[in-house]
Amino acid sequence: MTTTEPAKLRDKDYASDQDVRWCPGCGDYGILKAVQVAFADLQLPREKVAFVSGIGCSSRFPYYMDTYGFHGIHGRAPALATGVKLANPELTVWVATGDGDGLSIGGNHFIHMLRRNIGLKVLLFNNRIYGLTKGQYSPTSEVGKVTKSTPMGSLDSPFNPLALALGSGTTFVARGIDIIRPKLQEIIKEAQAHEGTAFIEIFQNCNIFNDGAFEHVTDKKIRDDLLVEVRHGEPLVYGKEHDKGLIWTGSRLEGVHIGQHSDVLGREVTGEDIVVWDAEDPNPTMAFALTQLREGIDPTPVGVIRNVKDHLPYERLVHDQIHMAQQKRKPRTLEELLHSGRTWKV
Amino acid sequence: MTSVETPGTGTSREVEVLDEAVIRFAGDSGDGMQLTGTQFTNTAALLGNDLATFPDYPAEIRAPAGTLPGVSAFQIRFSNFDIHTPGDKPDVLVAMNPASLKVHLDELKRGGVLIVNTGMFRAKEIKMAGFEVNPLEDEKLSLSQHYRLISVDLNQLTNETLKESPLDARGKMRCKNMAALGILFWLYNRPLEPTIEEIQAKFGKKPEIAEANISVLKAGYHYGETAELLQHTYRVDKAELPSGIYRNINGNDATAYGMVAASKLAGVPLFLGSYPITPASDILHFLSGMKSEGVVTFQAEDEIAGICSAIGAAWAGNLAVTTSSGPGIALKGEAIGLAVMTELPLVIVNVQRGGPSTGLPTKTEQADLFQAIYGRNGECPLPVLAAATPSDCFNMVIEAFRIATKHMIPVMLLTDGYLANGSEPWRLPEVADLPRIDVRFAGPADLEDGHFLPYKRGADSLARPWAKPGTPGLEHRIGGLEKADITGNVSYDPDNHFHMVRLRQEKVDRIADDIVEPELFGEQSGGLVVVGWGSTYGAICGGVNQARRRGLKVSRLHLRHLNPLPKSLGDTLRRFDKVLVPEMNLGQLATVLRSRFQDIRFEQLNKVNGRPFSNTEIREKIEEVLA
Numbered sequence: 001m002t003t004t005e006p007a008k009l010r011d012k013d014y015a016s017d018q019d020v021r022w023c024p025g026c027g028d029y030g031i032l033k034a035v036q037v038a039f040a041d042l043q044l045p046r047e048k049v050a051f052v053s054g055i056g057c058s059s060r061f062p063y064y065m066d067t068y069g070f071h072g073i074h075g076r077a078p079a080l081a082t083g084v085k086l087a088n089p090e091l092t093v094w095v096a097t098g099d100g101d102g103l104s105i106g107g108n109h110f111i112h113m114l115r116r117n118i119g120l121k122v123l124l125f126n127n128r129i130y131g132l133t134k135g136q137y138s139p140t141s142e143v144g145k146v147t148k149s150t151p152m153g154s155l156d157s158p159f160n161p162l163a164l165a166l167g168s169g170t171t172f173v174a175r176g177i178d179i180i181r182p183k184l185q186e187i188i189k190e191a192q193a194h195e196g197t198a199f200i201e202i203f204q205n206c207n208i209f210n211d212g213a214f215e216h217v218t219d220k221k222i223r224d225d226l227l228v229e230v231r232h233g234e235p236l237v238y239g240k241e242h243d244k245g246l247i248w249t250g251s252r253l254e255g256v257h258i259g260q261h262s263d264v265l266g267r268e269v270t271g272e273d274i275v276v277w278d279a280e281d282p283n284p285t286m287a288f289a290l291t292q293l294r295e296g297i298d299p300t301p302v303g304v305i306r307n308v309k310d311h312l313p314y315e316r317l318v319h320d321q322i323h324m325a326q327q328k329r330k331p332r333t334l335e336e337l338l339h340s341g342r343t344w345k346v
Numbered sequence: 347m348t349s350v351e352t353p354g355t356g357t358s359r360e361v362e363v364l365d366e367a368v369i370r371f372a373g374d375s376g377d378g379m380q381l382t383g384t385q386f387t388n389t390a391a392l393l394g395n396d397l398a399t400f401p402d403y404p405a406e407i408r409a410p411a412g413t414l415p416g417v418s419a420f421q422i423r424f425s426n427f428d429i430h431t432p433g434d435k436p437d438v439l440v441a442m443n444p445a446s447l448k449v450h451l452d453e454l455k456r457g458g459v460l461i462v463n464t465g466m467f468r469a470k471e472i473k474m475a476g477f478e479v480n481p482l483e484d485e486k487l488s489l490s491q492h493y494r495l496i497s498v499d500l501n502q503l504t505n506e507t508l509k510e511s512p513l514d515a516r517g518k519m520r521c522k523n524m525a526a527l528g529i530l531f532w533l534y535n536r537p538l539e540p541t542i543e544e545i546q547a548k549f550g551k552k553p554e555i556a557e558a559n560i561s562v563l564k565a566g567y568h569y570g571e572t573a574e575l576l577q578h579t580y581r582v583d584k585a586e587l588p589s590g591i592y593r594n595i596n597g598n599d600a601t602a603y604g605m606v607a608a609s610k611l612a613g614v615p616l617f618l619g620s621y622p623i624t625p626a627s628d629i630l631h632f633l634s635g636m637k638s639e640g641v642v643t644f645q646a647e648d649e650i651a652g653i654c655s656a657i658g659a660a661w662a663g664n665l666a667v668t669t670s671s672g673p674g675i676a677l678k679g680e681a682i683g684l685a686v687m688t689e690l691p692l693v694i695v696n697v698q699r700g701g702p703s704t705g706l707p708t709k710t711e712q713a714d715l716f717q718a719i720y721g722r723n724g725e726c727p728l729p730v731l732a733a734a735t736p737s738d739c740f741n742m743v744i745e746a747f748r749i750a751t752k753h754m755i756p757v758m759l760l761t762d763g764y765l766a767n768g769s770e771p772w773r774l775p776e777v778a779d780l781p782r783i784d785v786r787f788a789g790p791a792d793l794e795d796g797h798f799l800p801y802k803r804g805a806d807s808l809a810r811p812w813a814k815p816g817t818p819g820l821e822h823r824i825g826g827l828e829k830a831d832i833t834g835n836v837s838y839d840p841d842n843h844f845h846m847v848r849l850r851q852e853k854v855d856r857i858a859d860d861i862v863e864p865e866l867f868g869e870q871s872g873g874l875v876v877v878g879w880g881s882t883y884g885a886i887c888g889g890v891n892q893a894r895r896r897g898l899k900v901s902r903l904h905l906r907h908l909n910p911l912p913k914s915l916g917d918t919l920r921r922f923d924k925v926l927v928p929e930m931n932l933g934q935l936a937t938v939l940r941s942r943f944q945d946i947r948f949e950q951l952n953k954v955n956g957r958p959f960s961n962t963e964i965r966e967k968i969e970e971v972l973a
Contacts, residue, residue, distance in 0.1 A: 068815035071825025079651035083658025112647035325637035
């Protein structure tokens with residue numbers, strides 16, 4: 001396996017020899033490809049990568065990557081991955097989870113992983129449905145969702161995963177779409193570069209049980225007016241002619257036409273009025289406002305929404321404490337350890 | 347037992363030399379009884395007594411003051427000979443308030459010493475304890491006739507002593523336990539210096555508190571001396587223990603020490619993933635203080651994350667452990683199955699407590715044996731071990747890691763609240779005598795034709811290789827789906843599943859070839875053998891010894907390996923007419939043994955009231971069975 005001259009890794013070098021068993025046409029294929037291409041772009045050594053997952057369609061991901069992989073139990077991928085990262089901070093640890101796995105049965109681990117800011121990269125495949133159990137509504141399904149378990153429509157409000165992540169103090173928050181691969185690859189590479197928890201929600205189409213759930217942002221006929229690409233340092237401009245943008249009203253973000261009159265401003269909108277995105281703002285208020293745009297009415301944000309850099313990751317802090325303790329007292333031999341404290345001789 | 351001598355100190359008091367004594371400190375949960383008992387214990391240890399302790403405290407941190415549920419107690423038995431239990435009935439009871447008198451008086455030996463803090467025997471407290479009249483004045487109770495009653499107003503003694511202290515009234519009252527401790531040190535002719543040193547070390551940064559505690563401790567001692575509370579005092583000489591270096595240890599600390607020791611023996615870093623739960627939390631606390639030894643402790647968001655983080659750490663190449671108690675183990679069940687399926691080395695410690703559900707968090711029980719052996723979905727066998735004494739927790743956790751790493755399997759270690767909090771002198775082992783833990787991580791040499799086979803097995807142990815992520819060339823995938831043997835690929839093949847189910851069972855069964863057979867004490871065959879497991883060890887030793895001193899032919903055998911059972915067990919038991927199995931449950935080991943040895947008849951002795959067996963209970967049952 002060792003060659004004198006390490007060959008450049010191609011995207012297919014990250015593919016394992018296992019047959020991929022997702023349904024034909026599933027959005028997961030695009031995500032798998034995006035990860036493999038992004039990893040090849042970064043030339044990540046395969047042995048340094050560990051993919052950890054829970055249960056669900058998305059959680060089969062590790063089997064298809066020729067890296068280290070751990071297919072865990074339902075909802076617990078963040079906890080398994082936390083142990084891996086704490087035991088060996090040198091590893092690049094990615095978590096693959098879904099809306100049911102990560103936000104329902106694993107909701108507790110999910111928020112605690114985010115608040116700890118441990119250096120895990122998280123792909124949340126959000127298809128707003130339970131696929132592997134054949135089509136029940138999920139914690140991200142819209143109210144009124146008719147499924148096998150909700151024949152008269154679901155009653156409970158969904159999670160907004162980005163808002164949940166922001167509320168949990170996540171230092172890197174992004175959203176991608178399965179079929180917009182170049183953008184997803186870009187986000188994956190930014191996530192890989194981030195220290196601390198990097199959370200990526202991916203709109204993923206389940207063509208069997210929830211086909212077209214994200215049509216408003218994937219249908220080329222309408223998506224230009226309903227999708228805003230978020231880039232650090234650039235204005236929140238959208239529309240086919242780049243003639244629309246988001247302004248700050250003082251309490252929320254609002255979509256406007258550049259060059260047209262705005263009631264909020266009381267005048268014609270200019271390019272200067274459009275919010276220039278600051279993903280590195282430690283204050284999450286604007287990021288939260290971005291997650292509150294109305295889906296299908298306002299533009300849906302895609303891209304890196306938050307990327308705060310000055311928080312040390314949890315695993316570093318843990319090992320720094322150990323290092324500090326060892327500066328004060330060198331590790332003892334077993335003999336010294338047993339004989340430490342109050343002893344007496346008989 | 348009661349030789350009387352007059353010490354040559356010029357005083358006229360007589361000192362009675364005893365072989366052993368049992369003292370119980372009882373008070374409100376805010377009265378510091380656990381601390382008082384611990385201090386008495388530390389001094390007894392330093393004086394070379396053998397000892398055993400039994401802390402008994404309520405689940406509430408501070409139940410309403412003065413109430414019966416708020417009573418906290420600490421019993422210590424110390425002796426000049428080898429003992430195994432903290433004793434049955436106390437010789438001395440310290441009752442800091444009416445409630446503690448109410449709860450514990452029944453167990454005080456007739457003629458025993460009863461020390462009461464009259465300062466708390468006020469109308470309100472007397473009523474709260476459920477006494478209709480002041481028990482100290484109640485003629486029906488007539489305490490002074492049945493016991494050697496010492497009535498002292500410890501509140502007043504403390505306040506008087508601390509007249510000049512800068513502490514506030516509340517702070518002063520917190521020192522009154524030291525007055526009680528001082529009186530006990532006087533009564534048993536024990537030095538104050540070790541306690542004074544510990545107080546100084548503990549309150550080094552708060553000298554006014556240290557000074558107040560020391561003053562009250564001395565005041566209690568001098569009060570005993572000057573008031574000549576009893577005609578004579580007592581002495582318990584040091585025990586003839588095997589020579590060596592000793593320390594006093596409780597089960598939780600011994601468990602934690604054993605984990606650090608295992609890590610050093612294996613040369614592999616230790617990782618603990620845990621969630622706080624009574625009575626296991628002290629292991630988490632202890633290891634959190636072991637950062638200088640490179641130990642990583644992770645206080646997880648819940649029990650499931652505790653074990654899952656440990657499984658992740660095990661996969662990544664750490665010596666991983668999770669600690670909990672019954673309800674937490676129930677939550678970990680699915681993840682234990684994952685560790686069985688992925689064949690990773692992991693130690694799971696269950697410090698058992700009273701169940702089911704939340705049950706009796708601070709009381710002891712051994713009713714999780716079925717849970718340990720059977721409590722998972724699917725055919726999910728794993729080795730189950732149990733420690734017998736507080737210091738044995740050290741040995742057994744090392745044994746658990748040895749088996750886990752050698753056989754690539756999760757191992758359950760059972761201790762319980764009685765072992766966890768009870769303490770005894772521990773003769774420190776020679777490092778050279780400790781078992782070896784040889785860990786081998788897979789490397790390039792494990793490749794076959796450039797392929798790594800994660801489920802290829804060793805011939806004897808059937809262990810698969812331990813391949814750490816980060817190792818070039820060994821990239822592989824594991825998980826909870828059924829795996830094809832050898833390749834480790836996901837497999838739904840019916841024959842493979844049947845093969846793997848039997849293989850996982852055989853992995854556990856073969857561990858029987860790799861364990862020390864239990865020792866049989868007493869006659870090697872005959873009328874009766876008592877078979878125990880876990881913390882009943884002490885009481886069974888005590889009870890069997892009592893019975894043997896009365897001329898009964900009874901042997902005993904203690905199991906530390908409960909799954910798989912030792913290979914010699916069936917043949918050993920068949921050499922006896924009767925087998926008695928005492929347990930702090932309704933007969934779980936007895937059921938396991940019956941299903942394994944259908945030709946043997948098992949008698950049971952069961953007790954599930956949150957308290958350990960007494961020696962007497964065991965002895966009486968032996969007498970009944972042999973009658």
